[in-house]
Amino acid sequence: ETGVTQTPRHLVMGMTNKKSLKCEQHLGHNAMYWYKQSAKKPLELMFVYNFKEQTENNSVPSRFSPECPNSSHLFLHLHTLQPEDSALYLCASSLRKGSELGTDTQYFGPGTRLTVL
């Protein structure tokens, strides 16, 4: 596997279900991100992890729970979601090298298309 992978690619769940999204990066990067992309809305940053530590939580509801066990893996645990949470969830990673943060390019996975019934 190369780049950033995400599983599953498609997920349909009921509002009472619990599911998890998985992201894995094979680029040797140190930062990982979760984004939500809804129709007709800009890309929304949800969480940022740098060196396994959460550094940003963009006022995300607690029904979304991230987990970053190491720099290569990122999970998004989902429970009691609402239909408005239906969206494309994108994972990204970046090198996060020293202070050169303006040049820190993000590389994205293919996304998980989530439908909440």
Next chain:
Amino acid sequence: AQKITQTQPGMFVQEKEAVTLDCTYDTSDPSYGLFWYKQPSSGEMIFLIYQGSYDQQNATEGRYSLNFQKARKSANLVISASQLGDSAMYFCAMRAPSGGSYIPTFGRGTSLIVHP
């Protein structure tokens, strides 16, 4: 606050012609990076090109070039010799300091359709 503006919701271009996608940005910091991504209907965001605020020359990557006009705060993407496979959403993004972090900011995107 950081802001990216893409004013063209949709663009159409004939195959083999060049097309320019507009992007303007707003930041008060002199150090920042500008990025363009392509998102086909499959969903994956594909990194295309990067321009640093201190770079003297416009960035180029194959058929992609970035027309960087710092004084006007614009970073337009130019695609030369358009191909049918270029049909996709295109997003402009910026990384600039904000409260001690470099949170990426994305524009709303431009939908490009290439006609045969």
